[in-house]
Each structure stands twice: as structure tokens, then as C-alpha cells.
Amino acid sequence: MNAAACRSAFGNVCKDQKELIKLIHEAQSLSGGFELADLFPSKKILHGISGMKSKLMKARNKVDVVLNNIINVHRENRANGKSCNGESGAEDFIDVFLRIMESGEFPLPLTNDNIKAVILDMFVAGSDTSSSTVIWALSEMIKSPSVMVKAQAEVREVFKGKKTFDDETELEKFTYLKLVIKETVRLHPPTPLLVPRECREETNIDGFTIPLKSKVLVNVWAIGRDPESWKSPECFIPERFENSSIEFTGNHFQFLQFGAGRRICPGIQFGLALVTLPLAHLLYKFDWKLPEGINAKDLDMTEANGISARRQSDLYLIATPYVSPLD
Ligand code: HEM
Numbered sequence: 001m002n003a004a005a006c007r008s009a010f011g012n013v014c015k016d017q018k019e020l021i022k023l024i025h026e027a028q029s030l031s032g033g034f035e036l037a038d039l040f041p042s043k044k045i046l047h048g049i050s051g052m053k054s055k056l057m058k059a060r061n062k063v064d065v066v067l068n069n070i071i072n073v074h075r076e077n078r079a080n081g082k083s084c085n086g087e088s089g090a091e092d093f094i095d096v097f098l099r100i101m102e103s104g105e106f107p108l109p110l111t112n113d114n115i116k117a118v119i120l121d122m123f124v125a126g127s128d129t130s131s132s133t134v135i136w137a138l139s140e141m142i143k144s145p146s147v148m149v150k151a152q153a154e155v156r157e158v159f160k161g162k163k164t165f166d167d168e169t170e171l172e173k174f175t176y177l178k179l180v181i182k183e184t185v186r187l188h189p190p191t192p193l194l195v196p197r198e199c200r201e202e203t204n205i206d207g208f209t210i211p212l213k214s215k216v217l218v219n220v221w222a223i224g225r226d227p228e229s230w231k232s233p234e235c236f237i238p239e240r241f242e243n244s245s246i247e248f249t250g251n252h253f254q255f256l257q258f259g260a261g262r263r264i265c266p267g268i269q270f271g272l273a274l275v276t277l278p279l280a281h282l283l284y285k286f287d288w289k290l291p292e293g294i295n296a297k298d299l300d301m302t303e304a305n306g307i308s309a310r311r312q313s314d315l316y317l318i319a320t321p322y323v324s325p326l327d
Contacts (some may be wrong), residue, residue: 001131004274009122011074011085011092016066023066024124027059028307067116074098093119125267129190130274132310136188137180137279139315140236142288143296147238151180155283156324165284171276177283179238181275182246185224185257187236192221192309194259220256221309229254248272286319 002021003013014020030052040046074094077085083099086092091099097115100106141148154176159165199214210216225233231240246252248268250260258265265271282288290296303309 001134001274001278002127005123005126005130007087008126008270009093009119010070011094012087014066014070016069020063020066020123021127023059023063024127027056027063028124028128029305030056030059063120064116067120068112070094070119071098071112071115093122122267125265126271126274128308128310130271130278132188132190132308133181133184133275134279134282135311135315137184137275138282138288138317139299139301139311140184140187141180142290142317143299143301144236145296147180147236148283148288151177152283152287155280156322159280159284160324165281166277168273168277170280171273174276174280176238177276177280179241181272181279182241182248182255183236183238186230186255187224187234188303188309189220189224189257190308191257191259192303193217193219193307194256195263197263218256223254223256226254282319285322287322288317288319291316291318 002017006013006017046052071094074085074092075098077083078095078098083095084091085095094115097110097118101110141151154174158170158173194217197216197218199210199212199216202212203210223229227233246255248255248258250256250258250264253260258268258271290299300311300313302312304312
């Protein structure tokens, strides 16, 4: 998944990919929003004592070095006449930015920081969100074999007789898999507290005063498991979305897994493709079971702390290659 996010953000699978992932995980666990210093934002001294600020600055500086390298390689290539650095031979995102920068055609000044912000956003927002969704989907399906069988039957029907499986037009044929993905993110939203907001005016909700400038976290993890909004909320039942109008558009407040309002995730369609295609491949190519001696009901489903709710422990499954009768 990181390779796909890398290709879309940087044009290529970059050599620093592993280092970047490590740094981003480090920064994500720092930015979960539950450090002492976060709870008392006006007490600047806490930021110093907790070491939070210096840890964040260190992580930021290391990420900056990697991103600068990527941009510099693009600059050098362009200076040597190679203006299309994408793996496919076309311009990649950074080439487009540099071209616009050089031409001066953009009405606002574009800086290296703007490029870094966009590519880092794409890399961070596109990697863990999609990989954690695929892993949670497999975790849930291994506990609900009938769902796995149904999803696999659909995928094997859609891919029947096909030589390649990367045709995006197939995506809409995965109607049941789409329900599986919705149900997976209902229980395991990759961004469980959305992106923090700041209260821009003092507000009163249900008798509680929310002071100006409060940091506001929307707990979509809890909303997705709220019995007032969902029947049997703790159960994994993809069929609950069948014939339901609930979508990822930010209009259904019980299901804000991609956020809402003007900060809603701009990568919804891309994110869904990044989840659906790899998951479909895994379901098509392999049959899955738990290692000997592990019972599905004992599978640890604990989520890790931090801004993204990945599995706390790795998921180990036995994959048996599936040979299609048409192969
Ligand atoms: C399963 C996949 C994904 C999920 C569940 C997801 C979810 C989210 C959520 C919940 C937010 C915060 C929205 C809010 O606070 O209202 C967000 C923001 C964002 N997402 Fe995604 N996302 C996914 C994939 C992607 C991908 C593939 C990209 C781009 C390559 C992307 C780019 C962004 C960006 C740039 C933001 C920040 C938007 C802003 O603050 O203005 N996301 N995403």
C-alpha cells in the first residue's frame, strides 16, 4: 500500500520509503492528541517538560530531509532534460508542481514547502488508512467465515477468466465487497478521531460550554459503535448496508468515517480503490485460515493508540494459493 501511495505522491517507489514510513509512524503516535501537553495547550512549560515539542521537531526535520531529497532528484533530472519522472514515463505530481513553478503561470507563489505539504499529505493520508482497512477487513472476515465465503465468491466471479486484475472499471462490480469495506471502517475507522478542529467561537451544546479555541475531537470510532445509531453495533454484519442510503459523503452523522464538511477527506475515491483492489486480489488468489491452534474467537482485535487505529498486534494468517478451474 505504501508503494502505491509513494507512486501517486512521488512518482516512484522511493528508496527512502521504509525510513519515511518509520518516521511517519513515530509522528503519528505522538500526534494522537492525548499527551499531557495537549490537554493543557496554554501551559507552554508542559510542552518543554514532556519533550513533546522537541520530539515532534526532530521527526519533522528528518521527514524534511527525505522530502527535500526527493524534490532535488526531480530538479536534477529536469536540469538534465528529463522532465517526466513518473514510473509510467509521464509527469508525476512533483514534475507538475516544478513545471508550474518554473513557468510562473500560477497566480500565487509556489514554494518547496507547498510541494512538500501536498506530497506528504498524500503519502501519509493514503498509506496507513488503506493498509489498516485491508488488514481489519481480513481480521473481521476470518472471524466471520460466511462473509469471507460470500466476498470470495463475488471476487472470483468478477475476475473469472481474466488475465490481469488491475482494471479499475471492475471496481463497481464488487457490490458485496463494498459492503464489507463499509462495515470494516464502521468498526475500525482508520482516523478514529478525525482531524482535530479548533472551536472558532464559544458554543453551547446540550448545556456544555465549549470555550473559544478548544481543540475538538470527533470520536467516529464511538459513533460507529453507538447502539442508538446501529443495531448490534459490535457485530460485523456487512448486510446492514444493503439497501441502505448511508454513504461516505459526510451527510450521515452516524457514519463520518471519511469526515465531513470542508475538511472531508479529498481522497475518498482513491482511498476506496486503494482498499478494494488489493483486498479483491488477496481474496481471489488465496484461501485464508488462522494458524494451527488459534481459535477465531480468541483473535486479538485490540487497536493501537495514536491517530490511526491500526491493529496493535500483527495479523498472522495462512494463505493457500487458489487455482481457478479456468487456469
Ligand atoms: C481508506 C482510506 C481513507 C480513509 C478512511 C480516510 C479518512 C480521512 C479522514 C477521516 C480525514 C479527516 C476528515 C475530517 O476531519 O473531516 C481525512 C483527511 C484527509 N485525507 Fe483521507 N482517508 C483515506 C484515504 C486517503 C487518500 C488515499 C488520500 C490521498 C491520497 C487522502 C487524503 C486526505 C487528505 C489530504 C486529508 C486532509 C484534508 C483536510 O484537512 O483538508 N485520504 N481522510
